[in-house]
Amino acid sequence: MAEVRLPKWGLSMREATVVRWHRQAGDQVLQGEPLADLVTDKVDVTLESPQGGVLSKILVEADETVPVGTVLAVIE
Numbered sequence: 711m712a713e714v715r716l717p718k719w720g721l722s723m724r725e726a727t728v729v730r731w732h733r734q735a736g737d738q739v740l741q742g743e744p745l746a747d748l749v750t751d752k753v754d755v756t757l758e759s760p761q762g763g764v765l766s767k768i769l770v771e772a773d774e775t776v777p778v779g780t781v782l783a784v785i786e
Contacts, residue, residue, distance in 0.1 A: 717757075
């Protein structure tokens with residue numbers, strides 16, 4: 711099991727908003743595959759899967775803003 715956390719992409723980054731998920735809970739994902747589009751105060755970025763497996767849970771829905779380090783999803 712792997713927790714997909716919101717990484718810190720810059721020194722001043724404190725939070726990000728999930729714009730959309732590329733996969734749904736229950737979908738198979740590959741390592742490096744796009745998981746979600748995120749927006750920070752300075753950049754738009756696509757979060758990639760840290761490992762392959764099944765995206766078992768999405769914990770942060772689209773349009774939610776969360777702080778760095780928040781668990782966004784779980785891959786099993």
